[in-house]
Amino acid sequence: METFRQTRRSHTRYDRGARNISGCGLAGMMSLSGERTDGRLIREAIGLLHDRSNGLGGGFAGYGIYPEWPDHFALHMMYYSLEAQEDAEKALRHNCEVAREEKIPTRPIPTIVDPPLLWRYFVRPKGDLLVERQAPSEDDFILDLVMTINRSVEGAYVFSSGKNMGTFKGVGFAEDIGEFYRVEEYQAHIWVAHGRFPTNTPGWWAGAHPFTLLDWSVVHNGEISSYGINKRYLEQFGYCCSMRTDTEVMAYLLDLLVRRHKLPVPIACRVLAAPFWRDIQQMEEPERRLHKTLRQVYAGALVNGPFAIVFAHKEGMVGLNDRIKLRPLVAARKDDLLLLASEEAAIRTMCPNPDVVWAPRGGEPVIGTLGSMEVEGEPKRRLEEASA
């Protein structure tokens, strides 16, 4: 703990006026066996990547943090005014049975200034409305509600809407955001974290990462040059992009591809980071036909531009790069732990002596699935640590 404090403090010394030309920082840790740990390690890891961000956004997502509410959607809300809260709560109560509502516990710290009102609600859709609207599932009902509030309730944003998971984010350095939201008080089997360096879009509370929808969460380093195409594609399926930043489309694309279109996660990764046509030409059948079909059917879901992402969902955690790896991503394994980060040093903060560390190739996902010790993308033979 002392080590962490020293690291973090010596970093914050240079917060003000420092010129910084780095990209964002990412970190993720998952227990493949589902064992839960508190948020201190992930906060320490993203704190080590402090110099990759500039204080305009930080956040965390934890899976397994609300075991007492396994069947309720945990809606985390930001309100910019009391009127916004009133309007959003009206919509919530009209659509859902609200089993519990409370302020999200926070700790006032000097570096986190002017936060919006932060509330959470554990809800289920009202049964009669589910039938009346012929919603295909409770998930789709909540999806519509999230989109409606984010699009049409002025100053109110749903920033987390999954079951037994939650996102904590805002404007500030990630390690400070973690302290503000008291992430050390939550236990999760998957943690993802992000320190933001916004380039093309504003640094604001709802624009921090992770971006979440239902139980999907995404943290991203890079910029999505296909944003316009992806946004218009998603609008055809009822998704509305209202967070003023590119990463949002990733969360919605995953919901569309995996939950609604039922593509397996490895295939969804091939849609996001589709192989180049020249590489498809060199494939054998039936792989060639599969990839050709994916590119034709899901042209609007191809994500172009530089990216490294870590995304999580109720069944696992995934790391993925753009096809020519224009942003860094490192992976590691130790026993049942899968670790992902922008830099190996952050991995070694979470796990000082991993069994294997590797750099995933562009477009080739690293996929950890809950309950399976096999990680897709892990090198088959484990490397020996370089002699110390």
Add this chain to the structure above:
Amino acid sequence: MAKTMAAVQAAETREEMGIVIDAQGMHYRDLNRRLREAATEGEARFRLVNVNGQRYIGTGLKGDLHLEICGVPGNDLGAFLSGPTILVRNNAQDAIGNTMDSGSIIVKGDAGDVIGYGMRGGTIFINGNVGYRVGIHMKAYRQKSPVIVIGGAAGDFLGEYMAGGVIILLGLSERNGDPLVGNYCASGMHGGEIYLRGKVDPRHISPHAKIAQTKPTQIEHIRPHIAEFCTHFGYDADKVMGEPFFRLTPVSHRPYGAKYAT
């Protein structure tokens, strides 16, 4: 509060070979300031322990200095390096030897992306695998000619926009099933030489480079670099030199010339 200078001093011990700095929890600016001060005071040998992610270690240091790093150093290790030797006992991250001028960087483990970005002199030896865009924009400068020797495999875009110097890729260590070199090797290459040991799939090589068997005189040209690599990491140089090498050189000094209006 940051660790004070007194605390930094307390984390130092002196060995016969030089000073040992415990970098645990130190910010890179404090660490680099301490290195520069000690070098100014005449210290020539340093051992940094518990390094984890500190950036720019050794940036711009000049002269006959020796740094040994235990732990994983952060990005831009040895940027603008001008003379010193840096030995990394573990893996290293991205952008090692960025715009390096002279000196030597030796990494016992793997290294990340963009190694030797724009370097114009000096040598980098990586025992393990390297990531993407290694040797991007490296160039020769007056009497200087930079050299990168890689023991394992390299990712895509090796030697991208290469303008001078030598990259030698040996493929000796475990490659995790990856090919010797990734796609788009030598894209935009317009100077220098790349040597690839063993079999090469021409589909991985950019049309901007021509592939040829290495002639005996050219082998002699790279032998000292390979011999030094073998000394650092304990390989038998004759055995390593026993395999055939392919040599990539630019097709044109201006590969994108046709894309511009004249």
